[in-house]
Amino acid sequence: MTRSPTSQKPKLRIILCAPRGFCAGVVRAIDVVERALQIYGPPVYVRHEIVHNKYVVESLKAKGAVFIEELSEAPAGSAPVIFSAHGVAKSVPEEALARRLFTIDATCPLVTKVHREAQVHFKRGRKIILIGHAGHPEVIGTMGQLPAGAIVLVSTIEEVAALTFEDESNLAYVTQTTLSVDDTRGIVDSLVRRFPKIIVPALEDICYATTNRQEAIKRAAPSVEAVIVVGSPNSSNSQRLAEVAQRAGCKISRLLPSASEIDWQMFGAIGSLAITAGASAPEILVEQVIDAFAERYDIAVETLTTTDETVFFPLPRALREKAALG
Incomplete structure (x- = not known):
């Protein structure tokens, strides 16, 4: 990462959100x-x-x-x-x-956790509601754990309102792990109001990394003129970060896969910027975005840390054992 020397460049304050980027x-x-x-x-x-x-x-x-x-x-x-x-x-x-x-x-073990929750509910004869986005690979995988019709997918409060079941006393819900915490809370509240006996997850299904990255950008967004979320357009958790930033009060909030995608007409006259990265975006892409701004601005980078992440998931046993033998 480079820093430009003091020059005639306009000054730019950059808030670097932490945690950001790769999750466990x-x-x-x-x-x-x-x-x-x-x-x-x-x-x-x-x-x-x-x-x-x-x-x-x-x-x-x-x-x-x-x-x-x-x-x-x-x-x-x-x-x-x-x-x-x-x-x-x-x-x-x-x-x-x-x-x-x-x-x-x-x-991801956190996705496997949701699969197991759904399987337990099914074995206990419950109808399962999955909160998630249709077509996302994680949703396809979760719904595919059980026979067709065992899981009903909802994405909005309006879809919750349209739900009907023969037995409303024997329901449970699970969620996609990469959703907006706030959006999901609204859907869950609607489910619980509509179906007071619904079984809720013992632990939050939305993954710790999604929650932590959303909390950091919520803190940063109201104090800057623009937000950049480094991540791919098909990354659900990255898309949610850009949405969360806008709802938190930042009018310019953009999801960018790389520094080459920066729209300088949009970002060329700002005095403050927050940068974060989705859970599947490598840190080198964040560094390249900062370098791109350093070429045009006299930047001052500060880090906003909301929590420290120490989660670690071991490799699958077959790979661990093979590596040990090798």
Whole structure:
């Protein structure tokens, strides 16, 4: 990261939010691919983007990872097939087993927790409501843990109002892990008012990293003229960060995949800026954004820290054991 010397450049105060960037689940998922490449050699096949970030995906491609959307694209043989951090429907490992593919599951443990919650509710005969965004890989994976019709998806308070069940006394809900905390709270409140006997999660389903990054940007956004969220457009938690910043009082809030996407007509005349990054965005992209502003501004960077993160998820057992033997 570079800092421009005092010059005729306009001054720019930058608030760097912390925590930001990689969460423990993303670190684990990337480590799974890199460790598999080290142990087994390329190619290693990855079903869906391991995490939603183009820079990460391209970096892993350069090391020998091959990204596929369906198992049918993976050839028969001993090359590992890795399931992404977002999780997969039960039909995917079943198909892999039928084809005798060697698979490694990089699903984030917090997503696995939601899968297990849903399975427990189903075994106890409850109808399950999933709060999430249709089409997101995590939602597809969670709904795919159970037979069709066992889980009902809702995304808005209006959809909650339209719900009808034969037995309203035997309901439970779970949530996608990367949602807006505030949006989800409103939907949950509506569910609880509508169905007072609904079973709530023992622990918050929205992941700690999503919550922490949203809290940091909430604190920073009201005190700056603009916010940049570094992250990919298909990253749910990154999209939510940009929305949270705008709702917190910052009129200019943009999700940018890289420094090359900065709109200088929009950001060329500001005096203060907050920068954060989605949970799948590497720190190098944040540094490149700061460097881009340092070329045009006399920048002063300060860090706003709302909490320290110490969460760590170990690699899947098969990789740990193989590495120990190697």
